[in-house]
Amino acid sequence: MxxxxxxxxxxxxxxxxxxxxxxxxxxxxxxxxxxxxxxxxxxxxxxxxxxxxxxxxxxxxxxxxxxxxxxxxxxxxxxxxxxxxxxxxxxxxxxxxxxxxxxxxxxxxxxxxxxxxxxxxxDNTELLSTTGERAKQFQQAMAEFQKEFKCCGLVNGAADWGNNFQQDPKLCECLDTQRPCTNYNGEQVYEEPCISTIKDLLAKSxxxxxxxxxxxxxxxxxxxxxxxxxxxxxxxx
Missing domain, CATH: 1.10.8 (Helicase, Ruva Protein; domain 3)
Incomplete structure (x- = not known):
């Protein structure tokens, strides 16, 4: 055998x-x-x-x-x-x-x-312009995300932050001259919204x-x- x-x-x-x-x-x-x-x-x-x-x-x-x-x-x-x-x-x-x-x-x-x-x-863009515990958590995460990936807001750029932008105008401060910037309320901010970056990260995953x-x-x-x-x-x- x-x-x-x-x-x-x-x-x-x-x-x-x-x-x-x-x-x-x-x-x-x-x-x-x-x-x-x-x-x-x-x-x-x-x-x-x-x-x-x-x-x-x-x-x-x-x-x-x-x-x-x-x-x-x-x-x-x-x-x-x-x-x-x-x-x-x-x-x-x-x-x-x-x-x-x-x-x-x-x-x-x-x-x-x-x-x-x-x-x-x-739908969650409104969390950037409101107050509350859930909104603050989201805003903190977005602030860190914006700083790391050099973008601003979710869909409409700095306008998504509403009145919260006045309290912290450095949220989207454009520090990288290689990235497109725009003027918003007298501040230089990143022009590109973060929605495309988030989608790219999910797509890569x-x-x-x-x-x-x-x-x-x-x-x-x-x-x-x-x-x-x-x-x-x-x-x-």
Whole structure:
């Protein structure tokens, strides 16, 4: 009876080790998107925050599961355990199917999510010109965001700040001569509103997730092939 191919066995181990590393990468990036994104402070004060948090939490769970699956595949390959390999194959296939379903749903609802984000950011411009605890938190986050990314206001520039601009005219002070500036109430402020910058940051985060998912899918398919070949070889020993 045919024995187990050492090439298949150690290839299976290598790919599962890469799979395990991908799980760590997804987990780390998901945590960064969840708590360390540049636009997180602004989104926390909007209606978009709940949906963005859910997406990040799902990715954190996926990253943890992938780490477990990678460990299971490595052990199954080294120990030549058919049970562990079968569990790995079934789990990996389910993850791949979920990824495909999530990708389809993401493509279908992308335009809708863009519209919701756009409307939410427009609706929250009033927080810049009002008072209150929620408004102050949003204004503080926006002030830090403006300083870092050299923009002003959300949609209409410095005008979004209303009377609050008079209390702190240095909110949008234009200090970078390489950026377009404009005069508002006698002060030189950044001309570009921050809405485009926020959208760009969200788009970059989305591209990162798509890139990781695509690379992960390739590794998953290879893992499925190697695990089934190794499973059949162990059974035929």
């Amino acid at each position: 045919a024995g187990v191919s050492g090439c298949i066995k150690y290839s299976m181990f290598t790919f599962n080790f890469l799979f395990w590393l991908c799980g760590i990468l997804i987990l780390a990036l998901s945590i960064w998107v969840r708590v360390g994104s540049d636009s997180q402070g602004i989104l926390n004060s909007t209606n978009v925050s709940s949906s963005s948090h859910v997406a990040a939490d799902i990715l954190i769970a996926v990253g943890a599961i992938i780490m477990i699956m990678g460990f299971l595949g490595c052990c199954g390959a080294i120990k030549e355990s058919r049970c562990m390999l079968l569990l790995f194959f079934i789990g990996l296939l389910l993850i791949l199917l979920l990824q495909v379903a999530a990708g389809i749903l993401g493509a279908v609802f992308k335009s809708e999510s863009d519209r919701i984000i756009n409307e939410t950011l427009h 989305f591209i990162i997730v798509i890139g990781i998912a695509f690379g992960l899918a390739v590794i998953e398919i290879l893992g499925l092939v190697f695990s089934m070949v190794l499973y059949c070889q162990i059974g035929s020993k």
